[in-house]
Amino acid sequence: DVKVTQSSRYLVKRTGEKVFLECVQDMDHENMFWYRQDPGLGLRLIYFSYDVKMKEKGDIPEGYSVSREKKERFSLILESASTNQTSMYLCASSLLGVGYEQYFGPGTRLTVT
Amino acid sequence: GEDVEQSLFLSVREGDSSVINCTYTDSSSTYLYWYKQEPGAGLQLLTYIFSNMDMKQDQRLTVLLNKKDKHLSLRIADTQTGDSAIYFCAETKHGGATNKLIFGTGTLLAVQP
Numbered sequence: 584d585v586k587v588t589q590s591s592r593y594l595v596k597r598t599g600e601k602v603f604l605e606c607v608q609d610m611d612h613e614n615m616f617w618y619r620q621d622p623g624l625g626l627r628l629i630y631f632s633y634d635v636k637m638k639e640k641g642d643i644p645e646g647y648s649v650s651r652e653k654k655e656r657f658s659l660i661l662e663s664a665s666t667n668q669t670s671m672y673l674c675a676s677s678l679l680g681v682g683y684e685q686y687f688g689p690g691t692r693l694t695v696t
Numbered sequence: 697g698e699d700v701e702q703s704l705f706l707s708v709r710e711g712d713s714s715v716i717n718c719t720y721t722d723s724s725s726t727y728l729y730w731y732k733q734e735p736g737a738g739l740q741l742l743t744y745i746f747s748n749m750d751m752k753q754d755q756r757l758t759v760l761l762n763k764k765d766k767h768l769s770l771r772i773a774d775t776q777t778g779d780s781a782i783y784f785c786a787e788t789k790h791g792g793a794t795n796k797l798i799f800g801t802g803t804l805l806a807v808q809p
Contacts, residue, residue: 587738618799623704625784626739626799641796673738681788681795682727682746687738 586610587688589674595694602661604691606674612686613679615657617641617649620671620690632657633679664695700787700800707806714775716803718768718785725787728761729797730770733782742783743770772805780807 590605606615614633618626618641628641630649638649646668650658657676661668671692675685701719708714720728726747731739745752745759745768752759758771768785782804786797 616796623801625700625702625801628796628798631796675739681790682744684741684744685739685797687740689736689738 587674587676587686589672589688589691591691592689593692593694595696596661596664597696598665600661600664600695602664602693602695604659604661604672604674604693606657606659606676606688607655608657608676608686609655610676610686611654612676613654614677614683614685615651616675616677616685617647617657617659618673618675619643620673626673629659664693666695669693669695700785700798702783702785702800702803704801705804705806707808708775709808710775710777712775714770714772714779714805714807716770716772716783716785716805718770718800720766720768720785720787720800721798722787722789723763723766724790726790727788728759728768729786730757730759730768731784731786731799733784733802735781739784775805775807777807777809780805 587608616631617629632638632651648660674688677683677685729744730742732742756773760769782802785800789796
């Protein structure tokens with residue numbers, strides 16, 4: 584079974600802190616994705632990566648950066664957390680190509696106070 | 697527009713059929729998906745339909761695709777309390793280094809016993 588794990592289920596940080604969210608997948612997938620989920624807005628793509636050290640901006644990259652140093656790990660970084668980044672963050676992975684299923688982690692609920 | 701649209705909430709009685717509707721935006725989407733999110737969990741692929749199909753049936757699930765109107769629906773027959781969840785439709789967005797999914801806002805299905 585594909586497994587996508589995220590480092591924390593719940594996280595509370597203060598405004599201005601640097602925040603790291605980690606995601607690991609164990610199925611040798613090329614693609615990895617970071618989304619944020621907000622009520623009434625669905626899932627919005629922040630960044631994705633199709634290979635090690637490769638990254639592309641999604642629809643809402645402002646205030647975020649990412650790192651993919653190893654194929655199985657994709658990190659989302661909030662350089663200076665703000666209250667409007669309070670959200671559920673979901674990581675996903677998939678094989679490269681059209682039509683492949685995205686497998687999701689359980690999510691990290693981040694609260695910035 | 698750029699948004700994949702769904703109604704936010706649907707309430708049905710156990711044993712009834714549920715129909716969740718979605719309007720997508722990209723007529724060139726090759727695959728359209730339905731994902732299910734149970735409380736406290738990430739998303740799981742429920743079913744998908746290839747764009748050259750009008751209908752797909754999988755046990756209690758029926759997916760209907762109207763390409764002319766860019767309308768996708770998910771019918772759940774004999775709805776059970778375990779079907780209570782948020783349902784997301786997603787379309788494929790082509791281009792760039794890899795294919796992305798654009799998710800709808802999600803429909804919360806509440807099944808009353």
